[in-house]
Amino acid sequence: MNSPASFMDAPALFSADGLLGIIFLIMIAVTLTGGFIAATAERLVRALAGIVICFTGVAGFYYFLNSPFMAMMQILIYVGAICITISFAIMLAAPERTRKTGPANLLSGPLGFIIAALVFGGMCALALRTQWEPFAKSATGTVREIGIELLTNHSMVFELISLVLLIAIIGAIVIARGGRTG
Amino acid sequence: MEHLLINPGFPLLSTLIFLPLAGAFLLLPFKNDDTCRYISLGVTALVALISLLLIAGFDTTTARFQFAETRPWIETLNINYTIGVDGISLLLVVMTTLIMPFCVLASWSYIKVRVKPFMICLLVMETAMVGVFVALDFVLFYILWEAMLIPMYLLIGIWGGPRRIYASVKFFLYTLGGSILLLVAIIWLAKTNNFSFFIPDMMWQDYGFRAQILVFIAFFLAFAIKVPMFPFHTWLPAAHVEAPTAGSVILASILLKMGTYGFLRFALPIVPDATVALMPYVLWLSIAGIIYGGFTALAQQDMKKLIAYSSVGHMGFVTLGIFVLNKQGIEGAILQMINHGITTGALFLCVGMIYERTHSRELSVSAGVGKYMPVFVTFLAFFSLSSLGFPGTNSFVGEFMILAGTFKYDGVMHGNFPYLALAAIPGAVLAAAYMLRLLQKVVWGGTNNPDQSYLADLNWREIVTLAPFLLFVFWIGLGAQPFIDYMDTSVTVLLDNFNAHRAQAIALAGELLP
């Protein structure tokens, strides 16, 4: 696997590897489509649906990265909990249909596109030029391993995430309460 | 430290620097305007008296820096607080401290609002000005050089005339812009000298011709704007016209000298080869300044502008004297710096006194005040004569020495025909023309003089302000030798080193260098 993969030495379509490959491609398509819907939808609920699709696709990636646990959690937490909470928020909030955008800057659109294209091109070039070496499979991605990792090597980060959550809660309260009391 | 002569005992120079600053802080709690005036006068007078100790203790037989002090300041970058005086800076320091009390006196009734901040600005100015002349560490020098701008900017901007904002901002940006490259040059020089910012360490080194030219250009921009030399002079009339009297006096007497002092202290010893190479251009710019200043002064209706443009001409003489690079020239130039400080400072004081009475600087408004203010016009007459270089007054000696130096330079460079000196002489004639025009107008005026019967002649405070200037006009005019003695050794050593360095450079580079 030292030379870059090309279409010529790809596995046959109906072998096990080939089917997996197709599923992988489907996951990519699901993720991208979901992201696209979320970014372009005009109604919030549709955007939320896009996010759900996107997250599901991401869960697929985790599965391919040998982390079935993570994949499950992704679906459970992000799709199941977070997106549902967001949908509650959308339902409870007063609908505001005002769409006001400033006058579009003639330069910014094309300029942004060019820069984005350059970055994308750069990333593509990087991906194609590099001689990727697969890592040795270091773990099976079980709950146990993740737990051990989180409480040893990454215990600092693990602790700090609680701080992030605390700040997020305070921030949410502050911004949400903003209109009512002072 | 071979360059420093550390006199044991009292740190005189530090006292001169920090006493005015301490005075500024002393003023802070006081609310009464008169108290502030008296305290400032006391502090500046005390500083002036202390500076006389410098004169008394100065050793005229050595060219080393005397009364030197050095203590570490920023050790990581090898920046030290090093100060000292030699023959070149001594008279300038003493002139600065002596003029300051008279600036306070001149502002006594001229400044009516916000007296305390005004006095604080004056005192901070004094700290910075003395510091610039005695600093021997390039960073210290640069800091004080730039720090000086702020109080001057405030002096013009707060207490100035109608167009004060334009004038102050122009002054600030012009002089600040001029020093951009100076800082770069300083750091480059320090870097090439193992990060030593000690000024004497940088002198008489071999930097290479190209580097010298670049450093010279950086110096030239900073100093020529300060002097100001001919094409860089446009900030000066604006600043002079709008500044209050004390501001004009400080500007003319002291600030302008920093440019020429910079040339002497830095350009000659640090980049001698570039100095020689670019000398002709600087000389012709000086001539241009002399002639241009003269003609422009001739056309002015505003007395302050007239004197401001005359300054451009006089300072042209000073740069001329410096860059002919011989003993008469340089000694004449230093003496002329002092003379210009005395004479032009006094002239600005005179204009300020008239302005306080008529509230106008127009020549036509002041025409014929001689009838009602005889004492005043007597002073004005002497100072005008001094300004045009009348024999017996101080400027005559200075200009004579400079012209003698110029003839000598012509003898060396132009065979026997004195191009340069002949070009400079019309300047002296022009000076006579515009100063006599001023004098004639103010003393006698014409047939249609405005009514000036309400004018009161000078009061005692004003006479006390002007009299010492008159004393020096004649003292230097009739007995300049003692003054020259103070600078003689330093100038001689400077020129000896210069010639030695040149000889070495020519020996190394052959005919390459001009």
Add this chain to the structure above:
Amino acid sequence: MQDLMAILPLVATGAGAILLMLAAAFESFRKEGISIMGIGLFAFAFFVQLAVANSGSFAPYSGVLNGMLATSTFTKVAGLIILACGFFSAIAAQAYFTQNKGFVLEFYCLMLFAACGMLLLTMAAELITLFIALEIMSLAIYALVGYDRKSVRRSEAVLKYLMLGAFAGAFYIMGTVFIYAGAKSTSFRVITDVIATTGFLSNPPLVGGAFLILFAFLFKAAAFPFHAWVVDVYDGAPLPVTGFMATAVKTAVFAVLANFLMISSDLQAAWVDYLFYIAVFTMFAGNLIAIAQNNLKRMLAASGIVHSGYLIIALVAIQAKTFTGGAMLFYLAAYALATLGIFAALSYLAGEEERRVSFDDFKGLARVRPYSAACISIFLLSMAGIPPTAGFMGKFYIIASAFQAGHVSLAILGIVSSILSMWYYLRLIVLMYFREPEDRFEVAEMTLAPLGTIILAICVFAISFYPVVL
């Protein structure tokens, strides 16, 4: 014990914030008390950091935490600057809240949490820790910027900052992934070793990863071309928060940039050329924007861009082997003093609802409030780099370091830019001193901000003459 010492300031800020929340549960503990306690906690954390600053450099808990944090003199001094920024911002906030409504308690809590995140940022020696630290800081700052949902300007500010910040975060994650792909580790130490063996440019994932991570932090540092958000966000945020963002966030971000570039001299060498141009463009773009502003806050925001430019000069001049960060830290300290000073002064001068923020509002201030005007002038002159203020010394060190690294042209451009910047700094001084007042500048009494302003003004000179940071 050293391990504990190293993270003690972190604990002090984080636990302090929680303590503040608990204390505020008592009814009798109201606005004033919270302010004082917030200020006190910052002061306490500062002294803890000061005590820690003498304990040498090492990686705390390297046995347990796998070298996720590392301390050096550089990080400790950066931490000191951050906590001092927090202290003075808290003082400014106290004055601000006597004249404006707001969530006092949450405000101080979030400030403390943000400071905690910044301290972590300076110490982080591993990319995931770095990311969490970044998020702790950013989240707290988002909330601080946008706490007033009703205000359109504030909502605009927080939305812009949040969106762009999220993008920067995403780029950062992407960069981390690439670096992990290239070095098989996220630890700085391992990355250093990998670069030493394989080289930097011959390892494309590392190049791409470093590019994306620099991208993310240059965004936070408001460097060209990622500077456009700054003016609106700084303008929309409450005054003390703007001051805090402009100083503490900048300190933390530049500490990270320096730490990251120091991973390897190869890595730095590869980006120096680009950083060179970024520095130049940042300075001049900032100047152009600042010259066009009529609002003091927006002008200060734009001048913040210019100062980022100078700091990038310091980044360019980093020499990995001999790096002490002295020049950069000194500049950050000098800049922080001046900026905090102005914001402290503004926080009481601006009055209710930030009434006075445009240039014209400060006409004739020197006549009514001479000491405030003098202090503001000192701060402006320091920002402009006029001797003998700290700002000049900061510029001097940066230019000297650029010289040492052989970037003479950068040094010259830096000075040219500082002359340009005089234009808009002088404008305020002209208005304050040379015009007649039209306003009586009534402000709330009994605030600490004027005192803080004067202390800062004195510090501007003090650290200029005694540059202890170096």
